[in-house]
Amino acid sequence: MARKNDYIIEVDKYIGGRIYSLRLAQGFSRQQLSKIIGVTHQQLQKYEKGTNRISVGRLVLIAKALSTDTSYFYEGLEAADNSEPMVTQHQRMCIEVSRNFMKIENSDHQTAVNTLIKSLSKIA
Structure with missing residues (x-):
């Protein structure tokens, strides 16, 4: 069945973008x-890009795997400005910093990084 409703397509893209970012x-x-959710990585990519619609059951599995509530994926949907890119370069950098921070196993090093970021944010 063809999807012709532009709003539905944008909702699929929005939810996919939220999955991708999280x-x-x-x-x-x-x-x-x-x-974890029982699909191929190609299928997950289609979900993230909004190419394929996600069933409610699959969205529940995704939420559980990412330790969040399903409502997270809908937050901000009404206010979303679809003329702007889903994830900006700045957001990508924030995500990358977060991912790298989580890889630091030493808690003293995590504290040092956090202190550095706090001190740099006061300078700017």
Whole structure:
């Protein structure tokens, strides 16, 4: 069945973008998350791009795997300005910083990085 409603297509893209951002922020690769939710990494990519619609059941699995509530994926939907890119370069950098921070196993090093970021934010 063809999807002709532009609003529905934008909703699919919005939810997919939220999945993508949260997956990256939590340090999951596409392969890791797709294995947890029982789909191929290509299918997950289609979900993230909004090419394929996500069933409610699959969205619940994704939310559980990413330790969030399903409502997270809908937050801000009404206010979303679809003329702007889903994820900006600045947002990508924030996600990358978050992923790298989570890889630091030493708590003293995590504290040092956090202190550095706090001090740099006061300078700007």
